[in-house]
Amino acid sequence: MTSAEISKDMPARPAAREADEGARLGLRLTLPAQLLVLFISVFPLLMQLYISLTDWSPLSGLGWPRAYELWNGFANYVDVAGDGRLWSALGRTALVMVVCVPVEFLLGLALATLFADSFPGKRVFYSILIMPMMVVPAVAGYMFYMLFQSGGPVNDILSSLLGMPVTVAWLSDPMLAMLAVMVADIWQWTPLMFLILLAGLVGVPEDQMKAATLLGASPWQKFRTIVLPRMKTIIIIALAIRVIECFKIFDTLFIMTGGGPGVATETISVYIYKITTQDLIWGYVAAIALVILLVLSVACVWAIKRMARKERAA
């Protein structure tokens, strides 16, 4: 029985009053969250928009409300388009994304496949394998900073594998520093892929798999025709989460290299951090931030609409 049906038999609580009470309570309950979201979106956006049209900086000796005295129109936005360092940072962020996300996905999927049925010791191995994603990212960054020192354990392992002394200065070489940063990201976030994909794999019905085996399907065929279609949504969610988080990449990388050597590992968040705290050109930073927010908002709305349309079509 639903609550509406119950209320019909209860003359003391007519359905209309009941619904009204629910609506009012619903409004009250969602109010704090609404206010917090407004607080963090409306004011910051307006302030950001305002100072992005000026040359204001915390060093300019003016309070930010008087930033209009440093009005420069759309000059900051014009600068954004021609900011080579910004575009390289964006390119590096994209590079981390296109290398790390697929590697994490494939490793995670392989591990999840190994964990699909039960075997002795499964729980212990599972707990060990998901540990990295719970390590504070800044601490993970420090772990890999130590590992990749030129006299550190990575070179030690390589030395014993290759049978000759290896003393590569990983974090001071532009290419190798990038590689080291990616290794750290893969170490920390493959477990997330593993966890999500395993949750999806467990939902695949075993009798279908058995039937396919009896019909002589190869493992790859079974994977492609039975497992993959069922896991499509899960795979999309897992990839989306990692792409979004990869775009924000900061903590681990910043502790390991600080964006260096030079600007070799400077991603978008590191670049914004640096011009915020070192160059202090806040009007310009606000312009960059707004452009990023705008692009991401459009992309987000587009993706959600597309997914909703596909769902309707299906």
Added chain:
Amino acid sequence: MRRSPAFEAFRYAAILLACAITLVPILWMVSMAFKPIAEWQATGADLTWFPKEPTLDNFRYIFGESGSNLIVALDRTAAKPILSSLLSASLGTLIAMAAGTSAAYGLSRFGAGGNLPLALIQLRLFPPMAVMIPVMMMWSFLNLMDTWWGLALIYGIVTLPFAFWLMKTFFDDMPREIEEAALVEGCSRGRVFWRITLPMMRAPLASAALFVFILNWSDYLIALLLTTREWVTIPVYMASLSSSMTGQLYGAKAALGLIAAVPPVFLGIMIQRHLVRGLTFGALKQ
């Protein structure tokens, strides 16, 4: 399903290799935390995976005892940063859970909230770095810079989406018969929420709160920008444990890293069952 012995052998080999790769960085930091200063930078043949002379000096050092005269005494100990991390992450969790749980109930039962779910997804999508300038301006206007309660407020907002989506899926899953029975008894809707629903949801609430706490505890970037001296958190303090005078204080940093890493790993393994749900915004359940 029966598997061939060859497959079993391959499976164990692959899993053991993955576990080894997973554990090496952790093991190295744990080992470093117990190494005396002489072993911090050992290389080549001197490099060992376990401390030759294990010591608690590194822990004593970050809490203010300068165990070795090779390194200068710290002008601040790790005690206050640990307190700052604890307080800000806890209050942040409280804010996120209070606002998130009530909003989730409002949406789950009464369809209230309008655009809130979408706004919360967007909040998660944006890089925090892209809103930090106005946040810094607002925080200094509100005198919240370099305070643990100022950090807690922004943590509460940043993790609100997780609290909201987690609790919404928990409320959606909860059978409604008991609530409805209470309504028939003449309880008001608000009373049902307080007296019936919330006590019944104690276990999910605890899991969600622990999950949100881990996220808050893990922050580095926000604390880096909003705290400067008085209330820096563990990761910010840790990064400051190196200077041109002392060089990298490897062992001390590792000891602090260990202290920072233990609570979330422990709590995370405790709430294993809900990790997938939390990380995928409730889109997936285990």
